[in-house]
Amino acid sequence: MSGQAKSRPNGMENIVIIGIGLIGGSFAKDIRRLRPKTQVLGIDANLEHLNEAEQLGIIDGTTTYQDLSKADMVIVSIPVDALVQELPKILDAVDDDCVVIDAGSTKALACKVVENHSKRRNFLACHPIAGTEFSGPSAALEGLYDGKTNIICEVEKTAFKLQERALELFQQLGMRIRYMNPEAHDKHIAYVSHLSHISSFMLGKTVIEKEKNERDIFDMAGSGFESTVRLAKSSPAMWTPIFEQNKENVVETLEEYILNLTEFKQLLLNDEFEKVYQEMDNTNRIKEILKGIPVGNEK
Amino acid sequence: MSGQAKSRPNGMENIVIIGIGLIGGSFAKDIRRLRPKTQVLGIDANLEHLNEAEQLGIIDGTTTYQDLSKADMVIVSIPVDALVQELPKILDAVDDDCVVIDAGSTKALACKVVENHSKRRNFLACHPIAGTEFSGPSAALEGLYDGKTNIICEVEKTAFKLQERALELFQQLGMRIRYMNPEAHDKHIAYVSHLSHISSFMLGKTVIEKEKNERDIFDMAGSGFESTVRLAKSSPAMWTPIFEQNKENVVETLEEYILNLTEFKQLLLNDEFEKVYQEMDNTNRIKEILKGIPVGNEK
Numbered sequence: 037m038s039g040q041a042k043s044r045p046n047g048m049e050n051i052v053i054i055g056i057g058l059i060g061g062s063f064a065k066d067i068r069r070l071r072p073k074t075q076v077l078g079i080d081a082n083l084e085h086l087n088e089a090e091q092l093g094i095i096d097g098t099t100t101y102q103d104l105s106k107a108d109m110v111i112v113s114i115p116v117d118a119l120v121q122e123l124p125k126i127l128d129a130v131d132d133d134c135v136v137i138d139a140g141s142t143k144a145l146a147c148k149v150v151e152n153h154s155k156r157r158n159f160l161a162c163h164p165i166a167g168t169e170f171s172g173p174s175a176a177l178e179g180l181y182d183g184k185t186n187i188i189c190e191v192e193k194t195a196f197k198l199q200e201r202a203l204e205l206f207q208q209l210g211m212r213i214r215y216m217n218p219e220a221h222d223k224h225i226a227y228v229s230h231l232s233h234i235s236s237f238m239l240g241k242t243v244i245e246k247e248k249n250e251r252d253i254f255d256m257a258g259s260g261f262e263s264t265v266r267l268a269k270s271s272p273a274m275w276t277p278i279f280e281q282n283k284e285n286v287v288e289t290l291e292e293y294i295l296n297l298t299e300f301k302q303l304l305l306n307d308e309f310e311k312v313y314q315e316m317d318n319t320n321r322i323k324e325i326l327k328g329i330p331v332g333n334e335k
Numbered sequence: 336m337s338g339q340a341k342s343r344p345n346g347m348e349n350i351v352i353i354g355i356g357l358i359g360g361s362f363a364k365d366i367r368r369l370r371p372k373t374q375v376l377g378i379d380a381n382l383e384h385l386n387e388a389e390q391l392g393i394i395d396g397t398t399t400y401q402d403l404s405k406a407d408m409v410i411v412s413i414p415v416d417a418l419v420q421e422l423p424k425i426l427d428a429v430d431d432d433c434v435v436i437d438a439g440s441t442k443a444l445a446c447k448v449v450e451n452h453s454k455r456r457n458f459l460a461c462h463p464i465a466g467t468e469f470s471g472p473s474a475a476l477e478g479l480y481d482g483k484t485n486i487i488c489e490v491e492k493t494a495f496k497l498q499e500r501a502l503e504l505f506q507q508l509g510m511r512i513r514y515m516n517p518e519a520h521d522k523h524i525a526y527v528s529h530l531s532h533i534s535s536f537m538l539g540k541t542v543i544e545k546e547k548n549e550r551d552i553f554d555m556a557g558s559g560f561e562s563t564v565r566l567a568k569s570s571p572a573m574w575t576p577i578f579e580q581n582k583e584n585v586v587e588t589l590e591e592y593i594l595n596l597t598e599f600k601q602l603l604l605n606d607e608f609e610k611v612y613q614e615m616d617n618t619n620r621i622k623e624i625l626k627g628i629p630v631g632n633e634k
Contacts, residue, residue, distance in 0.1 A: 165557040185554055214554055221555075227542045228556035232563040238595040239534050240621040241614065243526045246591065254624050255484055255513055256520075257527035258464040262625055263562045264531040269622045272615035280608050290600045292545065294593055296537040301589045309579050315540065316571035322539040323568045325553050326561055 052099055052107040054079045054126065055114035056089040058167055059139050061176025063111050063209075064094045069178065070208050077107075081118070089173040104129035109201065113139040117277035120149045127155040135198035137162050141225065141274075142281040143189045143218035160202050161189040163221065164211065165229075169269040182210035187225075189218045226285035231293060233267045233275060234286070240268035351398055351406040353378045353425065354413035355388040357466055358438050360475025362410050362508075363393045368477065369507050376406075380417070388472040403428035408500065412438040416576030419448045426454040434497035436461050440524065440573075441580040442488045442517035459501050460488040462520065463510065464528075468568040481509035486524075488517045525584035530592060532566045532574060533585070539567035 051067055053060040056078040064076045078095035080086040089095050104110060110130060112119060119140045126136055127150060136159045140146050147161050166184040168175060186206050191199060206213060216224075243265070247253045279286050303311045350366055352359040355377040363375045377394035379385040388394050403409060409429060411418060418439045425435055426449060435458045439445050446460050465483040467474060485505050490498060505512060515523075542564070546552045578585050602610050 165555060167557075167559075169559075184557070187555060224546070224552045224555055227545050228552065228560045231541065232538065232560045234596070234599060235534050235538050236563055237615050237618050238592060238599055239531065240618040241595050242530065242588065242592045244618065244620060244624070245595075246526050246588070247523070253523045253527065256464060256486060256523055257625075258466075258483070260466075260468075260566050261527045261531045263565050264535055265621050265625070266562050267559050268615075268618050269625075270615070272612045272619065275615060276608050276612040279603060279611060280606075283603050283606075287600055287603055289541065289545070290596060290603075293537060293541045294596050294600070296540050296544075297533070297589060297593050297596070300533060300537055301586055301593070304578060304582050304586055304589075307579075307582075309575050312578060313571045313575040316536050316567075316569070316574060319536050319539040319543065319567050320569075320571065321543060322564050325543070326556075326564070326568075 048073055048075065049108040050075050050077065050106050051109045051111065052077050052079060052104060053095065054110060054112045054122070055118075056080045056085055056095060056173050057113065058171050058173075058175040058177075059164070060111060060113035061089060061092075061094045061173040062166070062178070062180035063113065063139075064089070065176055065178045066181065066209055067205070068094075068096075081114075085173050089176075092173060092176075094173055094176055101125065101129045104134075105131045107131070107134050109205070110134060110136045111139065112136060115274050115277050116140045116142050116146065116281055120145050120281075123150055123159070124153055127153050127158055130155065130158060132158070133198075134158055135160055135194070135201050137202050139164055141229065141278045143187075143221045145281045147190055147218045156193055157195040158198060160191070160194045160199060161218065162202075163187040163189075163225070169266055171271045171274065179210075181206075184211055185214055186211040187214050187216050187221055189216055189221055191215055222282050223285050226282055226289045230278065230282060230286050231289040233270060234279075234290060235293065236265050236267035237270075240265045347372055347374065348407040349374045349376065349405050350408045350410065351376050351378060351403060352394065353409060353411045353421070354417075355379045355384055355394060355472050356412065357470050357472075357474040357476075358463070359410060359412035360388060360393050360472040361465070361477070361479035362412065362438075363388070364475055364477045365480065365508055366504070367393075367395075380413075384472050388475075391472060391475075393472055393475055400424065400428045403433075404430045406430070406433050408504070409433060409435045410438065411435060414573050414576050415439040415441050415445065415580055419444050419580075422449055422458070423452055426452050426457055429454065429457060431457070432497075433457055434459055434493070434500050436501055438463055440528065440577045442486075442520045444580045446489055446517045455492055456494040457497060459490070459493045459498060460517065461501075462486040462488075462524070468565055470570045470573065478509075480505075483510055484513055485510040486513050486515050486520055488515055488520055490514055521581050522584050525581055525588045529577065529581060529585050530588040532569060533578075533589060534592065535564050535566035536569075539564045 051074055053064050067074055067076050075096050077097050077099040078086055078089050079099055086098055119138055138146055143161055150156055150159055164181055164186045166180050350373055352363050366373055366375050375394050376396050376398040377385055377388050385397055418437055437445055442460055449455055449458055463485045465479050
């Protein structure tokens with residue numbers, strides 16, 4: 037692979053994954069599978085996760101920020117509150133020829149905190165639209181990124197040869213690339229991802245509250261309910277800082293969602309069932325829209 | 336099979352399916368597979384569906400209300416508005432030894448409209464918790480009912496030997512049975528099914544409205560969004576009368592859902608992110624609850 041040859045003539049590149057959970061672990065698994073000569077090392081604030089990743093053979097070993105200067109590529113896959121704290125330190129620690137890629141679900145603040153960093157050109161802001169509702173290294177999946185979208189922000193701020201190194205990996209993983217500015221990313225992802233998570237969490241809450249004394253009732257639930265509340269299994273540690281960083285956009289989507297629900301409720305109360313039908317019929321268009329979404333899991 | 340032997344000593348029983356869509360078609364497919372001697376005939380107000388079902392080999396042929404007296408079993412799988420109109424006529428038309436089973440997603444009104452019917456004992460009120468977001472005979476699935484829950488209401492009002500005939504079929508299909516009164520069914524199903532559908536339809540609406548001028552944005556959606564809006568593909572013709580018949584319960588669930596969403600929004604606006612975390616953490620319990628739900632599709 038020319039991607040490996042670029043940094044180390046013998047293909048012995050070093051990739052460090054910071055945050056070796058579902059996202060980082062899945063990167064590690066595929067890199068080890070696709071690039072057998074590459075050394076994949078892990079860093080994680082959670083030592084249990086780090087040990088687990090090593091025991092599962094997801095990483096070749098562990099490393100520290102002190103040794104980051106040996107890395108050709110660093111993939112940072114940690115909650116976005118930790119990301120904005122760690123990113124400047126990581127850039128401080130890496131070599132001039134190293135590309136640092138993040139995987140955060142919000143992009144504006146991450147780009148902001150490094151905008152004046154002397155190694156801004158070493159950073160590529162990414163959001164791979166992939167994942168599941170599970171977390172930790174044991175949730176890592178081989179092939180997770182195959183066919184998935186990777187949104188890259190402010191690509192023009194990254195050194196060209198480092199962009200190229202990152203893109204070679206994404207291509208090898210089978211990802212399709214979309215370029216977007218961080219503000220547009222955060223605005224739109226609030227609709228197609230963050231709102232889904234809140235609607236699911238609050239659906240779960242509503243049903244649990246109502247049915248707390250009626251355990252058998254969940255016997256009545258089928259996979260329609262399961263599908264709609266699946267995201268309510270997601271990690272609060274991951275999602276709280278996402279909602280915090282993207283608060284303004286998320287609140288806007290929530291207001292529109294609540295308004296639509298309230299109007300629907302009013303149609304029911306007014307016995308306007310033709311309009312109820314029409315609302316659902318109009319929304320059936322989602323069938324066509326969803327055809328464009330790659331099958332698989334997502335965060 | 337003793338189930339076949341009961342009505343016709345040679346096993347040549349006659350089963351009529353009224354409404355040969357996803358639900359009726361899936362019953363027909365499994366009955367034909369599991370009981371090769373049984374004749375399965377279809378009735379459908381939609382002649383295209385009826386022809387399609389015959390061409391697909393889902394039914395052996397078609398029949399009419401005039402000939403319902405020859406049936407040993409009638410399965411009525413039509414939208415619940417049609418159900419409450421047709422059920423008394425169907426009971427009028429069948430023989431004293433025929434069991435009429437419905438598959439409606441609401442149960443109180445169906446039970447009410449036949450409570451004083453002279454053939455009330457021929458009717459078994461059922462809600463098989465199975466289906467997909469698709470409809471019509473081409474959406475029918477073999478094995479759809481395997482492992483799924485079938486809720487039976489007012490079982491005590493059905494003649495014992497006719498209950499037995501129906502239960503033999505459900506057992507053969509692999510269904511597990513739960514008994515419930517119609518009011519409890521309608522109340523709880525509003526939480527675990529009807530609310531999910533509205534949350535999904537309104538999520539679809541909110542995103543489509545916002546993103547109507549930005550077609551590319553759906554490139555950003557992953558399977559989390561897909562999972563949450565899957566039910567927004569469902570048939571308005573099926574769901575409008577469900578919401579109409581179960582209006583009171585559905586409005587109550589919607590009010591609680593809207594309240595929870597509004598409180599969550601307020602936590603965001605107040606920067607109470609510890610509480611945001613707590614809300615999600617509490618709802619993570621849904622993981623344990625969902626473990627009890629049979630895998631598959633549902634209506």
